Amino acid sequence: MIGQAARRSLDDLLGERVEFDAPLARHTSLRIGGPADALATPLSRTELAKTLALCHEHGLATHVLGAGFNVLVSDAGLRAVVIRLKKLRGIERVSQTTIAIEAGASHATITRYCVEHGLSGLEFGAGIPGTLGGWLAMNAGIGVREIKDVVERIDLLAADGQRLPTIERESLDFQYRTLPGLPKGSVMVGAHLAVTESQRPKVQSEIDRLLSHRQATQPTDIPSCGSVFRNPPDDFAGRLIEAAGLKGTREGGAEISTVHANFIVNRGGATAADVLRLIERARKAVAHGSGIQLDTEVQLLGEQPSILEMNAS
Numbered sequence: 001m002i003g004q005a006a007r008r009s010l011d012d013l014l015g016e017r018v019e020f021d022a023p024l025a026r027h028t029s030l031r032i033g034g035p036a037d038a039l040a041t042p043l044s045r046t047e048l049a050k051t052l053a054l055c056h057e058h059g060l061a062t063h064v065l066g067a068g069f070n071v072l073v074s075d076a077g078l079r080a081v082v083i084r085l086k087k088l089r090g091i092e093r094v095s096q097t098t099i100a101i102e103a104g105a106s107h108a109t110i111t112r113y114c115v116e117h118g119l120s121g122l123e124f125g126a127g128i129p130g131t132l133g134g135w136l137a138m139n140a141g142i143g144v145r146e147i148k149d150v151v152e153r154i155d156l157l158a159a160d161g162q163r164l165p166t167i168e169r170e171s172l173d174f175q176y177r178t179l180p181g182l183p184k185g186s187v188m189v190g191a192h193l194a195v196t197e198s199q200r201p202k203v204q205s206e207i208d209r210l211l212s213h214r215q216a217t218q219p220t221d222i223p224s225c226g227s228v229f230r231n232p233p234d235d236f237a238g239r240l241i242e243a244a245g246l247k248g249t250r251e252g253g254a255e256i257s258t259v260h261a262n263f264i265v266n267r268g269g270a271t272a273a274d275v276l277r278l279i280e281r282a283r284k285a286v287a288h289g290s291g292i293q294l295d296t297e298v299q300l301l302g303e304q305p306s307i308l309e310m311n312a313s
C-alpha cells in the first residue's frame with residue numbers, strides 16, 4: 001500500500017503519468033495480471049531518476065516492466081510501483097558501427113530504424129516482441145544469435161535513482177535467457193549495440209524471412225508470453241511437453257498451444273492461477289516421462305498462490 005504522503009509526492013512529480021491501483025493485465029502480452037499499487041511512466045531519464053529517488057525515500061518497492069511480453073503477473077497484482085520506460089525510446093547513431101538505444105525502444109522501432117538506415121546485426125530481434133530493456137534482461141535471442149552478441153555497453157540507474165558507472169561488454173555476464181549480476185533494483189536505461197553497414201533491401205529481406213518462419217511455427221495471433229520454459233541442455237522444452245501428450249491441454253481459459261507446446265495461450269478469461277496449473281502439469285508430466293526438470297523462462301511477478309491454494313480454487 002502506498003501512504004498518503006508518498007502518493008502525493010508521486011502525483012506532484014508525475015501528474016497524469018502515474019496511475020494508482022492500475023490493472024496490469026492491460027500491460028502484459030498474456031492479458032493477465034492484477035493491479036500494481038502504482039504504474040509510473042516517466043517522460044525522461046531525469047524523471048525516471050526522480051521517480052526512483054522518491055520511491056527509495058518513501059520505502060516503496062519498485063519494479064521495472066518492459067512491454068510485458070515475458071511475464072506472468074499474479075492475479076493479486078504487485079505491491080510495488082511498476083515503472084514503464086516506453087517514453088525512453090530514442091535511437092542515435094554514435095559511429096559507423098554503433099547505435100545508442102534507450103531501454104524503452106520497442107523491437108519494432110529498433111528494427112525499423114535498422115531497415116531505414118541500412119544497418120545489419122539486429123534482424124534477429126524483429127520477431128522478439130518487447131523493449132531493449134527486456135531484451136537485455138532476458139538475453140533475448142533465437143537459435144543462432146542473442147542480444148549479448150551485439151551489446152557493447154549498458155547504462156544504468158541505481159535503485160535510488162543515482163547514475164551507476166556504465167558497464168562495458170567484458171564485464172557483462174550474459175547467460176541463456178538471463179543477465180545476472182546487475183545491482184539489485186537497478187534499471188537499465190540504454191545500451192550501445194554493434195551494427196554493420198548493409199543495404200536496406202537486404203536487411204528487410206532477412207527480417208521477412210525470420211518473421212515468416214516464426215509465423216509458421218508459433219501462435220503469433222493469440223495472447224501468450226512466448227516460451228514458458230527454458231530449453232534444457234541439448235533438448236527443447238516444447239518437444240518434451242508435446243511428447244508428454246499435453247498439446248491442447250486446458251486449465252480455465254489457458255491452453256498449452258496446439259501450435260507450439262512451449263507456449264501457453266490465453267483463450268479468453270485466463271487467470272495467472274490457470275497458467276500456473278498448466279506450468280505445474282507440464283513440469284510433472286515431463287519429469288515423469290523423461291526425468292528432466294523444466295525451469296521457467298517466463299518471469300513470475302507478484303505473490304503467486306501455492307499449488308495447494310490453486311487446487312482448492
Ligand SMILES: Cc1cc2nc3c(=O)[nH]c(=O)nc-3n(C[C@H](O)[C@H](O)[C@H](O)COP(=O)(O)OP(=O)(O)OC[C@H]3O[C@@H](n4cnc5c(N)ncnc54)[C@H](O)[C@@H]3O)c2cc1C
Nearest residue numbers: 066067068069070129130131133134135137140141188226
Ligand atoms: C509471441 C512471442 C514470441 C517470443 N519469441 C521470443 C524469442 O524468439 N526469443 C526470446 O528470447 N524471447 C521471445 N519472447 C519473449 C519476449 O519477447 C522477450 O523475453 C523480450 O525480451 C521481453 O521484452 P519486454 O520488454 O516485453 O520485457 P518484460 O517481459 O516486460 O520483462 C522481462 C524482464 O525484463 C526486466 N526488464 C525489462 N526492462 C528492464 C530494464 N530497463 N531494466 C531492468 N530490467 C528490465 C523485467 O523486470 C522482467 O524481469 C517471445 C514472446 C512472445 C509473446
